[in-house]
Amino acid sequence: xxxxxxxxxxxxxxxxxxxxxxxxxxxxxxxxxxxxxxxxxxxxxxxxxxxxxxxxxxxxxxxxxxxxxxxxxxxxxxxxxxxxxxxxxxxxxxxxxxxxxxxxxxxxxxxxxxxxxxxxxxxxxxxxxxxxxxxxxxxxxxxxxxxxxxxxxxxxxxxxxxxxxxxxxxxxxxxxxxxxxxxxxxxxxxxxxxxxxxxxxxxxxxxxxxxxxxxxxxxxxxxxxxxxxxxxxxxxxxxxxxxxxxxxxxxxxxxxxxxxxxxxxxxxxxxxxxxxxxxxxxxxxxxxxxxxxxxxxxxxxxxxxxxxxxxxxxxxxxxxxxxxxx
Numbered sequence: 001x002x003x004x005x006x007x008x009x010x011x012x013x014x015x016x017x018x019x020x021x022x023x024x025x026x027x028x029x030x031x032x033x034x035x036x037x038x039x040x041x042x043x044x045x046x047x048x049x050x051x052x053x054x055x056x057x058x059x060x061x062x063x064x065x066x067x068x069x070x071x072x073x074x075x076x077x078x079x080x081x082x083x084x085x086x087x088x089x090x091x092x093x094x095x096x097x098x099x100x101x102x103x104x105x106x107x108x109x110x111x112x113x114x115x116x117x118x119x120x121x122x123x124x125x126x127x128x129x130x131x132x133x134x135x136x137x138x139x140x141x142x143x144x145x146x147x148x149x150x151x152x153x154x155x156x157x158x159x160x161x162x163x164x165x166x167x168x169x170x171x172x173x174x175x176x177x178x179x180x181x182x183x184x185x186x187x188x189x190x191x192x193x194x195x196x197x198x199x200x201x202x203x204x205x206x207x208x209x210x211x212x213x214x215x216x217x218x219x220x221x222x223x224x225x226x227x228x229x230x231x232x233x234x235x236x237x238x239x240x241x242x243x244x245x246x247x248x249x250x251x252x253x254x255x256x257x258x259x260x261x262x263x264x265x266x267x268x269x270x271x272x273x274x275x276x277x278x279x280x281x282x283x284x285x286x287x288x289x290x291x292x293x294x295x296x297x298x299x300x301x302x303x304x305x306x307x308x309x310x311x312x313x314x315x316x317x318x319x320x321x322x323x324x325x326x
Contacts, residue, residue, distance in 0.1 A: 005041040005067065006109050006118070009077045011152055012036075012125040013145050014101055023066040023102035028129040030141060033148055036071035038123070040064050040109040061278075064106040077122075078159055084119040089164025089194060090156055091120045091291055094149065096171025096202065097138045097232075100130025107278055111168075114277070114284035116292055120166075122156075124149060126176065135239070142176045149176060150183040157191045163220045166194045166291050170277060171232065174201035174246070178208060181215040193219045195290055199277045200225060200246040202236050208245045209254055216257045223290060223297070225283070226250075227263040229273040252310050259297040261286065262312045282316040 012034050014026035026034075042063050081090050093111060095104050108123040126145035128138045156165045169177030177198065184191055196219045201208070216222060226248045233244040243250055252260045269279035276283045282302060289300040297303055303311040 005039060006112060007037055007039045008108060008112055008118075008121045008123060009081060010036060010038050010105075010108075010123040010125055011074060011077070011148075012101070012127075013148055014125060014127045022069045023105075025069045025071075026101040026125075028100060028127050028131075028141075030127050030144060033074060034071060035074040035077040036069060037077075038066065038105045038108070039068040039070075040105050041067045061106050061110060064109060066102050066105045069105075078155070081120075081122060082159065085160070086119065087164075088120060088292065089160040089166070090122050091115075091117050091166040091168060092122050092124055092153065092156060093117075094124045094126070094167075094169040094173035094177050095128070096169075096173040096200075097128060097135055098130060098132050099125075099128045101125060103130060104128075107275075110278035111170075114279075114281070115287035116284070124152060126173075138172060142172055143179075146176060146180050146183060149180040150187065153180060153184050153193070154188050154191060157188075157193060162192045163194045166197070167219075168197045168199065168291075169201065170199040171202045171246070171274065174198040175203040178203060178211055178215065181218065182211050185214050185218050189218065191218045195220055195294075196222045197287070197290070198222070198224045198245065200227065200230055200233060200274050201244070202233060203245045204240060205243045205245045205247075205250050212255055212257060221290075221296060222258045223261060224252075224255075224258050225261045225263060225277070227266070227273060227276065229264075229268065231272045232274045253307065256309050258309060260310045261297065261303065262306070262310060265312055266315050280316075282313055285316060286313055 012026055015029035015031040017024055017027045019025055104125050112118060112121045127141045167177055226246050228248045233246050237244050248262050248264050263276055266280055266282055269276050286300060289295045297311045302314050306312050
């Protein structure tokens with residue numbers, strides 16, 4: 001694990017708890033928009049460090065700790081992002097279900113590093129309860145957060161300019177991204193974003209198909225990552241009664257405006273099969289080529305074309321070697 005100490009800006013709609021502990025500063029209740037910097041570091045295990053490196057990939061997240069949270073005005077955070085993002089512009093990331101603030105900071109750190117987004121990264125944390133049993137509560141809190149997410153996207157577009165703002169969503173957060181983009185398209189059809197990336201999106205495939213014509217004109221590209229064996233999405237399909245956008249096997253020819261990346265050939269990086277965006281080096285490399293180099297799927301290494309808008313990502317040497325050890 002490469003993490004030593006990483007810092008990144010955040011926006012959040014969570015309540016302040018009154019706790020002085022950095023990891024507990026925000027809870028899962030709805031509140032007004034706040035912003036700040038989150039600093040995350042890896043535990044110093046001393047002589048036990050080699051054991052940590054040998055641990056399964058999905059356990060390494062537990063070795064990270066939130067060291068400091070410094071709240072600032074949203075405008076100050078965006079001013080700082082203008083200085084660090086460079087010409088490429090910012091990458092806004094929206095997390096999924098079952099993510100408290102502390103867990104979200106740790107996973108945001110891993111995504112920032114895996115996708116090479118240091119300096120560009122802005123984390124949007126809506127008030128997920130961080131409890132596995134509260135899926136429907138999280139859905140309600142996500143929908144409640146949509147106006148602020150849409151306004152954040154519009155503000156970023158105004159500050160950074162045409163096709164410079166990338167937007168990334170994972171799982172339920174990817175559903176939020178799509179719905180927020182639909183609101184952006186309605187309110188500000190002049191907006192032109194960069195690359196929109198939906199990782200393991202927990203969204204009804206048919207609903208996405210209907211919304212797609214509305215959001216496609218405001219983005220340079222739309223990319224969906226899918227996989228077989230994604231257990232949370234399989235459960236969501238049972239709960240909702242319809243296939244999820246992030247599951248492999250859907251008829252993606254119906255969403256021809258989207259580049260679909262099937263990850264089913266990769267080794268499973270976690271027991272759920274849902275967290276490849278933070279653990280798979282192959283996915284990290286593909287995201288780097290897309291988000292930092294602006295390469296479309298046909299130009300990125302590691303992808304094998306399967307249909308007009310469908311590619312299969314091949315394992316990296318690091319992923320294959322790690323899978324054989326684990």
